[in-house]
Amino acid sequence: MAHKASAAVPVKGSKLMVIGGASLVGSATVDEMLARGAEQVIIFDNLSFGGQPNIAHLEGNPKVKVVQGDILKLHQLLAATEGVDAIVHLAAYMTLNFDRDPWGGIDVNVRGVQNVLEACRSNKVKKLVFSSSNAVYGYGPGVKGDLVEGVPFHSEGAPPAAILYGASKIMGEQLCRDAFRKHGQDYVVLRFSTVYGERQHYRAANALYIVETHDAIKRGERPKVIGDGSETKHFVYVGDLARACCMAIEAPSTDVAVNTSGPEPITTLQLVNLVAELSGRPDLQAELVEPDPTKxxxxxxxxxxxxxxxxxxxxxxxxxxxxxxGLGRLLAWRDAEAKRNA
Amino acid sequence: MAHKASAAVPVKGSKLMVIGGASLVGSATVDEMLARGAEQVIIFDNLSFGGQPNIAHLEGNPKVKVVQGDILKLHQLLAATEGVDAIVHLAAYMTLNFDRDPWGGIDVNVRGVQNVLEACRSNKVKKLVFSSSNAVYGYGPGVKGDLVEGVPFHSEGAPPAAILYGASKIMGEQLCRDAFRKHGQDYVVLRFSTVYGERQHYRAANALYIVETHDAIKRGERPKVIGDGSETKHFVYVGDLARACCMAIEAPSTDVAVNTSGPEPITTLQLVNLVAELSGRPDLQAELVEPDPTKxxxxxxxxxxxxxxxxxxxxxxxxxxxxxxGLGRLLAWRDAEAKRNA
Known part of the structure; x- marks a missing residue:
């Protein structure tokens, strides 16, 4: 079918929805949309991961509407997306939750995307931004060098939950491609690398290196690094992702999937020692430990x-x-939270 | 958890179920089970692809029970799997059907496996054989050389339906692995390459090179090959797969995924010319044509x-x-069918 010359949707003056809007990335994206002059931002979230505090600062804002809804209930999505110009779809299970509940993960990460696409079609939502993951490149020794967008999915030796998570994101992306081909649904896929920043939680396996390290240091203990500390991680700051979500809405591009990673990768040892340094305890150097086979x-x-x-x-x-x-901001936020809750 | 020393289940004397038992591979597997002395074989099939003729020869056989059921209806699976010793799970959408109906494909290929695993757990089915596919290695220029079991999933440039199909099989395999880890479900994954043989249908994109070639020759036309004919295909004969399904039940192995391919690969040009030769019309050499972008x-x-x-x-x-x-047997069967229906 013929496609429009531009798939740009302005954030300023538009009615936007963030699905999973009470999450780490979601709440930052809502803030960014408001800063860019969005007319209305609908936070669609089932609040199952306890995101309420992430959006508490938006209470009473006349431009913000919170809909406690579930992407598995298509009728709720259909009602909430009426008149919406663009959607950022962030709701997902990550690997740790996939391990606890693979059935739920497949429901949310695959069926959820199907429902969101149905709602987009039904209510003529002009653009969808879908949060995929660098998990589409997989895990293990095959993952090395420059990870550009055509790299295949490696899975040998990875835990079932990780492979299921990666495959669910591959499927989500392809459902978007299929919707573009079949009825011209404009979309941009952002392949997030591991997110960190203010409002950091404990649900992302890789971000545990930050929050668990910070917790250990607060207790005066040496932080732990699994293995020899040489493993690469590539993080991205949450505010950078919030900008990416808004820029993906505003860009003329469609039918494209791109990586959104931070300025550069880091090793787990460097990361843990950087957290120690920024926490004012550079003396608490990382202790190398064997992996826990149950995790x-x-x-x-x-x-x-x-x-x-x-x-x-x-x-x-x-x-x-x-x-x-970014770590400085995250640690400052955690310290402020700890004081507030003390 | 501790696992048994052997996951072998004898075919002889056992009560077995073939899900998708009225299919090409399913009907051959039922025949093989009966030949090996199975006590009872339950054909569980929704007959949505018109498989009735494939099992017509089994009508009246006291060892065979046909259950017209749907793997999306867990209660039907739970009822049908009571007392079953081992299951061969073959029901699936392939790429062409995924293109027409991706939602149905995800239902059958992902939710269907979840339901089968639930039924296995609930009714203590000792062993599951799950039909995966060489589609787990993907498509396009990245797929070359020796495809062994650790090769990653390539998808760049492939149609959404093909990637969805491949990812659905990756997920099915991982759901089996997860079930083994979480509650000791014994299983073997067989990664079928393109199947061909008696009772061949038109639903498999790669097997069209055989049946469409044969049809053209019957009409006295030169068969068509897309591109320059140098593309590799690697088929496997249906009877060999039926043996593989039985041997996977009987093997002590569990928690393993293996390729089941034919003796050697073939190019599309060689294949089409071999079909012409075996059809008695070696003069009708293949015509090279440009791909149809709508297919x-x-x-x-x-x-x-x-x-x-x-x-x-x-x-x-x-x-x-x-x-x-194998092609000789397939063409003889098609000729006999044509005569029978004339």
């Missing part, structure tokens, strides 16, 4: 870098916040 | 071979039927 781990093989050049080309986005800067 | 095609890049050595190690299986022999 799901996401191992990387060789050194890798998640290349975000295609995101610059497609939506004009580049990360702005270094790990040192 | 889903599964392209391969370089030459490849799907290596089946691991199947020999895990379940003692090797293919026995060459393409020349």
């Amino acid at each position: 799901v781990r996401l191992t990387s093989g060789g050194a890798f870098e998640i290349v975000h050049k295609a995101a610059k080309d497609a939506i004009g986005w580049e990360p702005q916040v270094t790990m040192r800067e | 889903v095609r599964l392209t391969s890049g370089g030459a490849f071979e799907i290596v089946h050595k691991a199947a020999k190690d895990a379940i003692g299986w090797e293919p026995q039927v060459t393409m020349r022999e």
